[in-house]
Amino acid sequence: MYYRLRGSASWIGILIAESDCRTHDNLKERMLMTLTTLNRPSLWTARSFGEFGDLQDEINRLLDEPLAELSGEFFTGWAPPMDLIEDAENLVATLEIPGLNKEDIQVRVEDGVLSISGERKQDEKLKRAEAHRTERFYRKFHRAVCLPKPVKVDAVKAAYRDGVLTVTMPKTEEAKPKQIEVRMG
Template sequence: MKLTKWTPMRDLTSDFFNVRRDLDRFFDSFLRGDYGTDDPLFPAVWTPAADIIERDDTYLVKLELPGVKKNEVKITIENNILTVSGEKKQENELQDKEHYRFERTYGAFRRSFTLPSTVKGEKIEAVYEDGILTISLPKAEEAKPRAIEIKVK
């Protein structure tokens, strides 16, 4: 018999992440309408995951949008707020009686990010590839990090 070293923190963190996963599934199911409601007061919603990365000359915002068509994504900037919105439409062929579980999320989404005032709005670009939307937000010249040498007298 192989002995396994007991690490109490591993058991504690494992339990924590299991509870978190179960709660996430519960709330996702409730918002998605898995409980038999087609009520328009509870439309299907989902929030795409986002990564925000700062580089020397640009900010990158990456959003996971699997299954969303490129022409169904809208990107706007108003009052220094970047908004990405769209809709992931459900396939009509899901009326099949052989389906036992529906975990994929459908419906409208909207994410907004407050931009620093140092972003050049007219130079923003977006690329959508393999379900990942990458928005490049170039920094203005005055916002780029620079080294200033100071002479000591």
């Protein structure tokens, strides 16, 4: 599998140690253990604090790392804000990615992982113009999230409007909430 989930913090406050999940089996195992995890490469997330949780060692290790490597960890890539919402029928993911062309967005659902990638390209004319302020990102991004419930892969829909991508993923029948009637014995 081409992506990595590393050093991620789950969104319900459970920290997971750094680990790769490159194989199918690993991924399944992880999904059982954690409800939802999320790959956000540019953020400083849950660096595991070593075996003995020694903060001093960890700080020393950070200081010893080459600056380039550190800055790579802090500043690589563009990680647009992502929401994941659940209602009775669907899991809905939204991603704020203003100013892209529809053709430059790729959405995949595979092995219980939703993966969205794309690239924002800068207008050729403006590349040559004098810039007074550049705060916006022009580059590639990639976000991936383990879905907490199984979804119907064939029925997934993605829409891009006002710079927000909305991916609607209908849950499978097994994953929908059911009312169970209690009978008198």
